[in-house]
Amino acid sequence: xSSITGVALPEETPSGGQPKPLDADRASTGRLGDRIFxxxxxxxxxxIVVIVTLVAIFLLAQAVPxxxxxxxxxxxxxxWVTSQPMAFGxxxxxxxxxxxxxxxxxxxxxxxxxxxxFLTQYAPAWLARPAAGLIDLLAAxxxxxxxxWGGFIVAPKWAPIxxxxxxxxxxxxxxxxxxGITGGNTIFFVGIILAIMILPIITALSREVxxxxxxxxKEGALALGATKWEMVRTAVLPFGRPGxxxxxxxxxxxxxxxxxAVMMIISGLPNGAKWTWSLFNGGATFASKIASDASxxxxxxxxxxxxxxxxxxxxxxxxxxxxxxxIIERRKDFSE
Amino acid sequence: MAKxxxxxxxxxxxxxxxxxxxxxxxxxxxxxxxxxxxxGCGKSTVLRTxxxxxxxxxxxxxxxxxxxxxxxxxxxxxxxxxVRRTVGMVFQRPNPFPTMSIADNVAAGLRLNGxxxxxxxxxxxxxxxxxxxxxxxxxxxxxxPGAGLxxxxxxxxxxxxxIAVQPQVLxxxxxxxxxxxxxTLAIEDLIHELKDSFTVVIVTHNMQQAARVSDxxxxxxxxxxxxPGHLIEIDDTKTIFNNPTEKATEDYISGRxx
Numbered sequence: 001x002s003s004i005t006g007v008a009l010p011e012e013t014p015s016g017g018q019p020k021p022l023d024a025d026r027a028s029t030g031r032l033g034d035r036i037f038x039x040x041x042x043x044x045x046x047x048i049v050v051i052v053t054l055v056a057i058f059l060l061a062q063a064v065p066x067x068x069x070x071x072x073x074x075x076x077x078x079x080w081v082t083s084q085p086m087a088f089g090x091x092x093x094x095x096x097x098x099x100x101x102x103x104x105x106x107x108x109x110x111x112x113x114x115x116x117x118f119l120t121q122y123a124p125a126w127l128a129r130p131a132a133g134l135i136d137l138l139a140a141x142x143x144x145x146x147x148x149w150g151g152f153i154v155a156p157k158w159a160p161i162x163x164x165x166x167x168x169x170x171x172x173x174x175x176x177x178x179x180g181i182t183g184g185n186t187i188f189f190v191g192i193i194l195a196i197m198i199l200p201i202i203t204a205l206s207r208e209v210x211x212x213x214x215x216x217x218k219e220g221a222l223a224l225g226a227t228k229w230e231m232v233r234t235a236v237l238p239f240g241r242p243g244x245x246x247x248x249x250x251x252x253x254x255x256x257x258x259x260x261a262v263m264m265i266i267s268g269l270p271n272g273a274k275w276t277w278s279l280f281n282g283g284a285t286f287a288s289k290i291a292s293d294a295s296x297x298x299x300x301x302x303x304x305x306x307x308x309x310x311x312x313x314x315x316x317x318x319x320x321x322x323x324x325x326x327i328i329e330r331r332k333d334f335s336e
Numbered sequence: 337m338a339k340x341x342x343x344x345x346x347x348x349x350x351x352x353x354x355x356x357x358x359x360x361x362x363x364x365x366x367x368x369x370x371x372x373x374x375x376g377c378g379k380s381t382v383l384r385t386x387x388x389x390x391x392x393x394x395x396x397x398x399x400x401x402x403x404x405x406x407x408x409x410x411x412x413x414x415x416x417x418x419v420r421r422t423v424g425m426v427f428q429r430p431n432p433f434p435t436m437s438i439a440d441n442v443a444a445g446l447r448l449n450g451x452x453x454x455x456x457x458x459x460x461x462x463x464x465x466x467x468x469x470x471x472x473x474x475x476x477x478x479x480x481p482g483a484g485l486x487x488x489x490x491x492x493x494x495x496x497x498x499i500a501v502q503p504q505v506l507x508x509x510x511x512x513x514x515x516x517x518x519x520t521l522a523i524e525d526l527i528h529e530l531k532d533s534f535t536v537v538i539v540t541h542n543m544q545q546a547a548r549v550s551d552x553x554x555x556x557x558x559x560x561x562x563x564p565g566h567l568i569e570i571d572d573t574k575t576i577f578n579n580p581t582e583k584a585t586e587d588y589i590s591g592r593x594x
Contacts, residue, residue: 223424225449230448
């Protein structure tokens, strides 16, 4: 009974035990309009399942031959040699992809939730509308623009801050300075730019769910003597929680798959440098690696290596969505 | 711990629109006062001014005085948050917090006040649920969601939540209008018991209910369509229902209009 945003339907029916739509209403399934609409809906539903399945089959069919000729461990190796003899592994790509996206989420989610709360609970109406529009506009900026702006304008300004951070926090492996990286074009910085890129979608969806908080819940909290912030904490935030999680996962999905901006910003591993755990290092994500090497695809086995990487990205996105589902389902009883 | 309410020359506005005009009334401690009248006459609006919930609605404001034991609730120095902790409220539709368990719902008000001690919280939860005649029905599932209870149980849960913070006054805005007759009876019995500790003001559309539960009754009406609502008369419930002073009151309670 909860939709993708996790918002329960307005009816106050006790949870569970709702009949499926078709069981409940067999009234007019025979008419032409019903048959056309039902058929179209069924067709669309099947089509999307077929497309996803075909994509998975394509990726598998292309990846398997290359994987069988791989002389390195595909999951743990950090090398990427696609000429014969092939030795490629995804460890470095996986780390860079996940690390930059997680950094993006850590920055974007608190900001997005704060903005959404401000727009729905605190801002006067004359301000809320234009401000919301402005943030939606941020979603309309093409990623190539973020790539240009981030890579050439912001990165040099970020470099000194990064130096300061690596000087003070360098004893933590994650913030260790990397020899050969002098500019700001690091994994951490990519995460910051990604955060700006996924901010609008998380804000927009969180705003939707916060705005739907029933007045009765908010008044219930206020009547107990809650201050505005306490009201937000007892009524608005718990109500919006599943929606914020879904929104974050959508944002994470976008961050994981972002290609062109990442490719333009991130610098490669410095020559001869070894891969490290540091966020102040270069590298490549799945998507940026595939895109930057696309011109060298010669077909056959070496392309298969890249497709295998694409397959991992595909699975990663699936896993992220599954985790979001599990988090939402687990507390379903407590969301009306 | 029950206080007396005095309302003096109260005008209530929504923005520029005057919704209620010139209300004067007094409510004795440890008594039940019922507000009756046709829809839109402003009785719920008056009720919501008694704990400053009226101003939650954009544009909502008042002129005049509401005194709680001689303390003006609308004095500049008075914090609405403090007022609402002193004057509790139960709403028309049961509104337990859906993300909280039964026990957490009851403890919500205390937690807002900063009470963290587990033992204290457990004691208050038990005492409040007993006070709301709900303890026996839910004592084995205190950690289950409050939204899983029936409508009548949810409303008693909301009453438990309201009395857990030990308010001086308990306001009820048509607390039974969304409930079946059995649940309604349970709530009415409860109101009789609550009277021993709290000052209760209840808005109801059900005149039998007003006659059953209240000590005094206030009848509100509109002067004319588009005009502000006002208090026609307030008196002992027996007098209002048997021998009202105003013709309009008699017409309303005998079902001739409204």
